[in-house]
Amino acid sequence: METVAGVLRGAGESIPLPEDLGSLVGRVLEEGADVFFRLSSPLGPVFVAVGRRGVTCVDRVGSEEEFCRRYRGRFGRLLMPAGKRDLDLAGRLAAALAGRQVEVPLDLERMTPFQRRVMRVVRGIPxxxxxxxxxxAREAxxxxxxRAVGNVMARNPLPLLVPCHRVVRxxxxxxxxxxxxxxxxxxxxEEGVPLEELSGSPYTATPTTGVFCHTTCRHARRIQPENRLAFRSPADALRAGFRPCRVCRPVAV
DNA sequence: TGGGTGACGCTCC
DNA sequence: GGGAGCGCCACCC
Known part of the structure; x- marks a missing residue:
């Protein structure tokens, strides 16, 4: 694939460039551009941009031109379409977007320490x-x-890869x-979350073990229907004599 | 530096 | 039961 750098080398140095373009070209020559993929996802087709440190953003905008323009405005870097050598990464990204447990590096460099901690916690929600x-907030x-977690989620540049849709009230x-x-x-x-059951009874306990969990915790979901007890809050479950699950940690341990 | 903001949460009525 | 009001916290300008 012909690269911008290659074209410029071929063109020689005698062609004058506008100042802003010249600075961008300099950056491309120095660092290379970030690349982007167009992939299908549970949100429909999305663009995924990847820089040297990892994925920088996932977005659902109309055209490649618009995505690249917005990216340049937001990150100050050029974007180029991913090439054939990036096929392996494209496959991993598609799997991660679909919610599979695939290791994909994320670039959280521009974030504050609090934002990074929140992103890591949310990324771990199965x-x-x-x-x-x-x-x-507590885990972070x-x-x-x-409320600050809500602010971070509202600006999440990596939807699906950091599954902010799994954070609920x-x-x-x-x-x-x-x-x-x-x-x-x-x-x-689509992920099989029982929203009706969850609403109003976000905590579930069983007398067989004396443990209470978040209702969607994998342990809570194995409890037989006849042994299930629903609670509105961790305080209610504690008052009823249940201890918190060590896996989903409904209260601080 | 400090006031405004908000994908929240709790209390009160 | 549910909505209004307010506290809280981190971030942004």
Missing amino acids: RGEVRPYGWV GSPGAS NDGTPGNYGFSPREKVRLLR
């Missing part, structure tokens, strides 16, 4: 499970910062989502 904003080391209702709350509900249903 497919088919959800956690409340307040839980994410800032108990009480649930404390009462088990889905809450808001950047692409629309309806889209969030659809994604969660």
Whole structure:
């Protein structure tokens, strides 16, 4: 594939360039451009941009031109279409977008330490499970910062790869989502999240073990229907004598 | 530096 | 039961 750098080398140095283009070309020669993929995902076709440190953004915009223009405005870097040698990465990205546990490096460099911690916590929420904003805040080391977690989620540059659709309100209702709350509900249903059951009873316990979990925790979902007890809050479950699950940690341990 | 903002959460009525 | 009001926290300008 012919590269910008290659073309410029071929053209020689005698062609004057406009100042802003000249600086961009200099950056391409120095560092190379970031690359982008167009992939299918549960949100429909998306563009995924990848820089040297990992994936920088996932977005659902109309044209390649618009995506590249916005990317240049936001990250100050040129974007080029991924080439044939990037096929392996394209496959891994598609799998990760589909919610499979595939290791894909993410570039969180531009984020504050709090934002990075939130992104790491949310990335660990398994497919088919959800956690409340307040839980994410606590796990990220800032108990009480649930509203701040909402702010981070609202600006999540890596939807699906950082599954912010799996962060829900404390009462088990889905809450808001950047692409629309309806889209969030659809994604969660596709992952098998029992939204009706969750709403109003986000915690589930069983007398057989004396343990309570987030209702979508993989352990809670194995409880036989006749042994299930629903709770509205961890405090209610604790008062009833249950201890918190060590896997989904419904309260601080 | 400090006030405004918000994909939250809790209390009160 | 549900909505209004307010606290909280991190970030942005």
